[in-house]
Amino acid sequence: MSAGKVVLALDGMGGDHAPDVVVNGADIARERYPGTTFLLFGDAARLKPLVDKRKGLAQVLEIVPAEDAVLAEDKPSFALRRRRKSSMWLACEAAAQGRADSVVSAGNTGALLAISMFAMRMIEGADRPALASFVPTARGESVMLDLGANIECDAANLAEFAMMGSVFAQVLMGLDTPKVGLLNVGSEELKGHEEVRQAAAWLRREDSPVSFHGFVEGNDIGAGLVDVIVTDGFTGNVALKTIEGTAKLYTGWVRDVFRTSTLAKIGYLFAAGAWDKFRKRVDPRRYNGGVFLGLDGVCVKSHGGADDLGFAYAIGVAVDLVRYEYRSKLVEGLARMKRVTSAVEASETLEATGGSA
Amino acid sequence: MSAGKVVLALDGMGGDHAPDVVVNGADIARERYPGTTFLLFGDAARLKPLVDKRKGLAQVLEIVPAEDAVLAEDKPSFALRRRRKSSMWLACEAAAQGRADSVVSAGNTGALLAISMFAMRMIEGADRPALASFVPTARGESVMLDLGANIECDAANLAEFAMMGSVFAQVLMGLDTPKVGLLNVGSEELKGHEEVRQAAAWLRREDSPVSFHGFVEGNDIGAGLVDVIVTDGFTGNVALKTIEGTAKLYTGWVRDVFRTSTLAKIGYLFAAGAWDKFRKRVDPRRYNGGVFLGLDGVCVKSHGGADDLGFAYAIGVAVDLVRYEYRSKLVEGLARMKRVTSAVEASETLEATGGSA
Numbered sequence: 001m002s003a004g005k006v007v008l009a010l011d012g013m014g015g016d017h018a019p020d021v022v023v024n025g026a027d028i029a030r031e032r033y034p035g036t037t038f039l040l041f042g043d044a045a046r047l048k049p050l051v052d053k054r055k056g057l058a059q060v061l062e063i064v065p066a067e068d069a070v071l072a073e074d075k076p077s078f079a080l081r082r083r084r085k086s087s088m089w090l091a092c093e094a095a096a097q098g099r100a101d102s103v104v105s106a107g108n109t110g111a112l113l114a115i116s117m118f119a120m121r122m123i124e125g126a127d128r129p130a131l132a133s134f135v136p137t138a139r140g141e142s143v144m145l146d147l148g149a150n151i152e153c154d155a156a157n158l159a160e161f162a163m164m165g166s167v168f169a170q171v172l173m174g175l176d177t178p179k180v181g182l183l184n185v186g187s188e189e190l191k192g193h194e195e196v197r198q199a200a201a202w203l204r205r206e207d208s209p210v211s212f213h214g215f216v217e218g219n220d221i222g223a224g225l226v227d228v229i230v231t232d233g234f235t236g237n238v239a240l241k242t243i244e245g246t247a248k249l250y251t252g253w254v255r256d257v258f259r260t261s262t263l264a265k266i267g268y269l270f271a272a273g274a275w276d277k278f279r280k281r282v283d284p285r286r287y288n289g290g291v292f293l294g295l296d297g298v299c300v301k302s303h304g305g306a307d308d309l310g311f312a313y314a315i316g317v318a319v320d321l322v323r324y325e326y327r328s329k330l331v332e333g334l335a336r337m338k339r340v341t342s343a344v345e346a347s348e349t350l351e352a353t354g355g356s357a
Numbered sequence: 358m359s360a361g362k363v364v365l366a367l368d369g370m371g372g373d374h375a376p377d378v379v380v381n382g383a384d385i386a387r388e389r390y391p392g393t394t395f396l397l398f399g400d401a402a403r404l405k406p407l408v409d410k411r412k413g414l415a416q417v418l419e420i421v422p423a424e425d426a427v428l429a430e431d432k433p434s435f436a437l438r439r440r441r442k443s444s445m446w447l448a449c450e451a452a453a454q455g456r457a458d459s460v461v462s463a464g465n466t467g468a469l470l471a472i473s474m475f476a477m478r479m480i481e482g483a484d485r486p487a488l489a490s491f492v493p494t495a496r497g498e499s500v501m502l503d504l505g506a507n508i509e510c511d512a513a514n515l516a517e518f519a520m521m522g523s524v525f526a527q528v529l530m531g532l533d534t535p536k537v538g539l540l541n542v543g544s545e546e547l548k549g550h551e552e553v554r555q556a557a558a559w560l561r562r563e564d565s566p567v568s569f570h571g572f573v574e575g576n577d578i579g580a581g582l583v584d585v586i587v588t589d590g591f592t593g594n595v596a597l598k599t600i601e602g603t604a605k606l607y608t609g610w611v612r613d614v615f616r617t618s619t620l621a622k623i624g625y626l627f628a629a630g631a632w633d634k635f636r637k638r639v640d641p642r643r644y645n646g647g648v649f650l651g652l653d654g655v656c657v658k659s660h661g662g663a664d665d666l667g668f669a670y671a672i673g674v675a676v677d678l679v680r681y682e683y684r685s686k687l688v689e690g691l692a693r694m695k696r697v698t699s700a701v702e703a704s705e706t707l708e709a710t711g712g713s714a
Binding site: 136137138148151152183185192193217218219220221222223231233234235237238239240241242243244245246247248249250251252253254256257258260261263264266267268269270271272273274275277278281282 | 493494495505508509540542549550574575576577578579580588590591592594595596597598599600601602603604605606607608609610611613614615617618620621623624625626627628629630631632634635638639
């Protein structure tokens with residue numbers, strides 16, 4: 001692709017509000033990210049009228065017919081084997097074959113992971129994909145991973161995720177040395193699973209390529225103590241959804257305040273401008289766009305319930321990852337991490353066999 | 358103990374702001390829960406002047422000298438073996454030996470768990486203790502457990518926790534049949550660890566003594582979808598602290614709103630009454646007081662950083678558990694759960710050995 005030009009493959013049929021949200025999101029993104037063009041996969045008869053209504057979109061978007069679609073209730077294995085002609089499959093294939101730089105889908109998460117892994121394969125040096133996304137913090141935002149791609153993780157997976165998250169933060173947040181924390185139940189070295197303690201021991205080494213802060217706890221996420229929070233997919237998924245649930249609870253309570261009395265309603269009118277700022281800060285659409293890190297390609301997962309603006313944010317994540325050369329930086333980072341963990345393993349083997357004596 | 362009379366053993370030296378907070382908390386609780394008397398363990402020379410300043414408190418409180426104290430940085434095993442003369446140990450012992458109905462401490466969590474387990478032993482039918490506490494929800498509050506007593510749990514532990522949480526909610530929330538949910542990464546039966554799927558299979562049975570809703574996700578906690586959320590100690594600890602961190606983040610953002618402009622400050626004045634209600638709702642002190650369920654006794658853990666009012670809430674939890682006969686209800690519930698899991702195990706053994714064919 002020529003410099004600045006980015007081609008995105010969009011799954012036109014994925015998500016609760018497809019295909020409308022996909023088309024509208026692309027239209028917003030088209031203005032935000034000039035130089036981006038789209039391959040829109042899906043039911044051409046439904047997509048064409050939607051695209052035609054959007055002036056200018058047709059010039060940067062090509063509809064690629066797909067006769068099938070992955071359903072929300074499809075099991076990943078079923079979608080992988082039986083939905084080869086779906087919009088999701090064809091979009092992933094386009095990105096895997098280089099016809100597009102990245103794929104964006106709001107469809108079935110498990111199916112998207114299975115299909116994108118199969119189509120794109122893993123990037124050199126990565127063993128397992130991890131789902132990463134931004135979370136809101138007092139200092140802006142942080143990256144959290146894994147958010148559900150791996151229910152169980154060993155120490156090597158966690159060390160790899162730390163490296164992948166670090167590169168992700170470098171590329172998307174423009175940080176030179178993002179601070180990485182491992183999620184645990186306490187900040188002391190002795191606490192937690194064997195897996196997190198072993199991963200911490202690796203990351204703490206002087207030759208570790210990530211800037212490791214140490215263990216962090218659940219409350220450190222919102223405080224923005226670190227730029228990257230690393231955990232297994234079970235804990236990460238629970239933590240992310242707990243943040244969403246708590247955010248919703250608090251936003252609801254704030255809304256209640258202004259409904260309780262006439263005085264409160266008047267108060268709201270005075271503070272309306274300030275509330276706009278609050279609403280923007282807490283807008284979950286700003287954090288839309290999870291990325292399967294570790295794939296040999298860029299695959300962005302939008303929230304299934306995302307609206308137009310939310311989907312446009314997910315497209316923005318894909319555009320930035322492509323523009324700022326996330327793939328080459330990731331390959332380099334993973335190679336550096338591998339040198340550390342292999343060296344450690346070799347010296348441990350040596351010790352275990354008595355070779356160092 | 359005679360009806361209505363409750364004797365509480367207080368660890369006078371535990372927590373960030375001990376002993377002041379303990380004495381002040383007891384003074385608040387004394388007025389709230391008439392009929393309650395206190396045994397206050399700790400450094401008599403420091404405690405006596407504090408108690409004497411509080412008119413009326415000395416009449417319902419007896420200072421029991423303890424020459425040692427568990428420190429925040431003590432390892433549980435060290436505290437268990439080497440702090441036998443600490444305020445925490447002596448307070449737990451008083452509750453274990455029946456001189457008090459319950460113990461309340463804001464000290465080192467791991468040490469308190471180790472010491473209370475050793476002193477009180479497990480209650481009939483319980484295998485492992487679980488730390489339970491209230492979390493705020495859109496429908497009021499829910500009980501969550503385990504919050505960190507067990508880093509790894511098997512299916513039987515989770516089923517037991519479901520029963521213990523259910524009894525806890527019956528006693529403290531006055532619910533006949535609390536709805537219980539198992540925390541997972543998705544609501545489908547096929548998702549999650551083997552442990553949660555096996556526990557769900559048991560809880561779903563017709564003869565299960567708990568009212569099982571099924572799997573719940575992180576966002577369902579704040580929504581108040583169920584009355585009791587059951588999970589392992591690692592995930593529960595992360596989820597609880599993530600709620601705390603997100604709550605703090607949002608409260609900070611709301612505070613920011615009213616600092617941004619003069620108009621916003623005027624708006625605040627109009628809505629001040631409504632904000633009081635909000636502040637009460639989000640006040641973390643209201644949710645203070647974790648309980649180690651499964652012990653043969655009542656042991657309440659206050660947050661280490663709790664203030665006077667927070668500590669008084671923790672005392673309130675202890676008083677209610679004693680007054681509403683949580684122990685006898687727990688023994689009965691655990692026996693019923695055991696009948697189910699043993700029956701299942703027996704029939705599964707039969708199947709596995711071909712006996713049912």
